[in-house]
Structure formats: C-alpha cells, structure tokens
Amino acid sequence: MADHRKKRLSGLRLGTFGLLAGLLMAAQPALAQRPASQANPLDKSDLGRSKQDPDLKGVPVPVTVTPLDKVPLNKIKVPAGFKVDVYAHSMPGARTMLHGEKGTIFVGSRTIGRVYAITEKDGKREAKIILQGLTSPNGLAMRDGSLYVFAINKVLRYDKIEDNLDKLPEPVDLSAAFNLPGDAQHGWKFVAFGPDGKLYVPVGANCNICEINPATHAHIRRYNPDGTGMEIVARGVRNTVGFDWHPVTKEFWFTDNGRDWAGEDGPEDELNRLPKNMEGAFFGFPYCHANAIADPDIGKPKSCEGVILPAALMGPHAAALGMKFYTGSMFPEKFKNAAFVARHGSWNRSKRFGYDVVVAIPQKNGKAKVEPFMTGLLDQEKNAFLGRPTHVMQMPDGALLVSDELSGVLYRISYPAKVAAR
C-alpha cells in the first residue's frame, strides 16, 4: 500500500502566467473575485457574468457507514411494475460498479480511496474493503481475470483477483505505460473495455473553463490493455464519468458534464454519440457547449463550427455520470437498448436538480429521448436531496443496480411484474 503514496505528481504546474496572476492578486486583491471552487488562475470562469450565488459549493461525501434504517429506500419512486431493494450497503462513498467474470461485484470510490468487493457465500452477501489508500480509485475494468484500477495518476492491474480476494496479489503497476496526467481536478476516471478489446480512458479538463492543451486534456483515449498504442477517440470532452457502446450499432456513447459558473440553467450536461467512422471527432469544449452555446468567457469566433452536438441534453448542472445500455430481458420491451443514466445532482445551482436516474431512448435520427426513471431522492419543496445516484450496472438476471454515493449503498431495481405475468 505504501507504494501508492510514493509517486504523486503535481496537480497544477503553473508557469509565468501563474506567477503573474499571483502578483496581480497580491497587488489588487479586491479585483480577484473568483468563485472559491474555481480559483485556478488559468481558469476563465467569470463570477460576475454568471450572476450566480458565489457561495454555491460542493456536497460532502460521508466517510462513515450510513445505518440501514437511515437509507432512504422508501422515498425512491420507480415506474409501475418495478421494485427497488437495497442490494448491498455499508460501503461509504460507493460509486463505480463492475461485475467480475466470476460474479464478484467491485465498487470504486473517490474521496475515501477504497475499492470494495461484494461476494456471496452460502446465500449471504458481504461487502468488504479490498483496497484502500488510493487517490480516487473510480476507474475499474476487468479482462481475462485481471482487475484494472485507475486512481488519479495510478494504474494498477491485479491478476487473478477473484481467486485471491482474501489476500490480493501484488499489483502490476501500469502507471508509467498509461502516462496519464495527475491533475486532481477532473482527474478521476471511468474506464471500460470496448468491443474492440481496447481500454477506453478519459482525461478531463484541468479547470472549469479554460484553454486546455488538447493533446493532453479534455478528451477520451483508448489503449491496448498494457498501456501501449494510445489513440484519441473523442476530443473537446470536458469530463465524462460514464460511457457505453450501443448494443446494435456498436457506436460509442458518453456523458459529459457541462461547465459551471455560466448561469443557473446551463449549459446543460450532454449525452453524446460518436458516429461510426468519426473517431477523433470534436465535441466542443471549451468553445461550444450543449446545443451550440458559444462559451461566454472564452468567446472564440465561430465557436460551434465542426462540433458534434449532443444526442440528448441531460439537464443544467445535473452531473450526468454513469450510463449503460439495457440489454436484459427482465424489463419491458421499451427499455431494450435504451441507456440508463445516473444523474448525481447539481451543486452549482441554487435550485437543486437531478439526483435521479433517467432513461435515454435512442431515436432513428441519432438523437435520444430522455424520460425519468428512478426519482424521489430530490425534495424540490425543501430544495434538499437524500441520495446521489452515481453509476448504473445491469446484472446477469436483467435487474439494474444503482450506486448511491451519499448513503454508500447499491439499489437493485427489478421488474417482478413480468415474472408474475409468465
């Protein structure tokens, strides 16, 4: 474990510009009115222009167990015929889920730095910590018995992991091979193997809004599993924390989080589709957002020229994160090949938004229609929330698991009506 601590690269390397900005701030501190959450001197966020409450801030994630009787299961609403249960609990900070080849469910996290494993033995389900002390190990993928763990600036591969859950093997350190930037901001990962056998790895923008270096940031890459053969598959992507491949067209779809501090109502988050044979296409960041909104703080002429616009808008500051196309046979026909998307919920908005799971149904024109699916965790009247859905995963039986980072639980959504009708 000690090895995780040894090599930490700097998050922000500021050259002359940073120093200059520092001097300016010292000389005229009153002018340096930046939102506290985005004070990176490279960042172009303009608090005054946004007209938003400058005191908006992120939501803390509890690091201790939420007792089962405090989990807001009875508040959750799903469409008629569906049912919700708590599938697994007592995993503070639970986010990304991965179904292992031998049935283990792995769960990644951010702040708390843990990876959990859920196993079943003699009909008893148990969640335990298998890794800790990592920096945001949110990226998990599996191939040929090996678990790939992507933390910020750390890529580890645990071979034959499901045979060794009680005593993990020493990992193979692939950090140097993948050579990813170590930025803390938008540096946590969602990763997955594509139908081409490549490992897809995003690199988020190292700011809220700024001129990123397009060679190193704000794009999605793919690699051979050993970290060689890097290619950029999608450019101008601010920060995706969820993607999947359409079960029929095999096209690559991904969520992308819109920028903050440009108003309460947008630019909205995106669900994007990378059209076939358009690898390397540009999705707009930092110049063009959502349905062709030119960035107000960068102000590049012809901002949206050559930009692929989203398949669907996912709501203002909604934090559309994990997504998965449904291929099971448990749910009604309507959901076949539709994408479930977890919306973590807003922080950069006075009136809270999201905190739910929606379903995006692809249409013939390449766009998608978004409908609510799992709701009830947002109390609009009190402007309060009870959960933060982060990721979705389909189980072998066709049920859908939803992780809630706030309570540290996985919910299981099933459709017993269909079973009953048989």
Add this chain to the structure above:
Amino acid sequence: MKNLGVMLLAAALSIGAAADLYAQDVTARVQVCASCHGESGNSNTPLIPSLAGQPEFFLTTQLVLMREQVRPVAAMDGLLTGLDDAVLVSLAEYFAKMPAKKSDEIKDSERMARGKALSDGMRCTSCHGANLSGQEQMPRLAGQRVDYMVAAMKSFRDSTRPGADPLMANVVAGVSDADLQALAEYVSGK
C-alpha cells in the same frame, strides 16, 4: 428473588463497567491527542494544528482519510492504526465540542490588513463560513495556528499533499509565500 436481584445487580455493574471502560478508552486516547494538539485541543506546538471547535464532519473525515493513508501524515503514523470508525467518531465529537482559543502566535497588524483584502478576494468565507469557524467538511480557520495554515496552504499550492481535494489547490494556485503568511495571520485572528 434474591438470586434475580443479584443477577440484576451484576448486570447493572457490568453495563456500568463497560460504559466506564469505553469512557476511559476515549479519555486515554484524547490524552494521546492532547500531548501534541494541546490540552482541550488548542495547540501551542509549532506546526501542529488545533482541533478544538473543528466541525465534527471535518474531523471524522480527516481521521478516516489519515487512518487509511489516503492522506498520509508522518506525525500521525501508527496512531490511528486499527481504530474503528466508532472510536474516530467519538474523538471527533469530543474535539468538536471543545471551545476554540486563539493561537498565541504573534501577528502583524499590517500583514493582517493585507490578509483581509486577500481573503475577501479569494472568498475564504464562502466555504469556511462567515466567521471562518468551518462547516461540514470545511475546517475552522479562526484561531488556528498560523504556521500550520501556512504549511498546509503551501502543500496545497505545491501539490505536495497527497489525497487533497483539488479545491484548495485551485484557490491558492500562484499565491506567493508572503501572501499565504498574510492570509494565515488574518484568518487566524478572526
């Protein structure tokens, strides 16, 4: 009847003893903390932060992150090993309730004035609260040791603090050592 009475008495005693042991346990642990962090959690030791009056959520979070080496702190090495969440929460509860005192470090009024202007511009109160007394995961700055805060801000700025949230790194990016000193003196004096 008599036997039942004896049993009840024995049960009462053992519950009492268990509660007492638990109290001793927390008291003993608190003393370990106090040997560096000061009596009642107000530190007079250079570079060691005060814990008194910190938000409980903040203390619990940091204790868990230190225990699991997400945020490794050399001076804390081994002190939290094997302690379960309940113990860490009880320590956090204890220090959160202690009244915070002002650090006894000498502060310069000119630097403090500059620190105020800097703090206003950087919007410290936005997260740390109007009185800089902290809230939820954000620590109390008011009364905190100046030398500790300067060291902490430098480690955020220079990315030498593992496991840190990007938020503070962004806030202090590009800020000079002299300005960090001014900021720390001002917020400590609040």
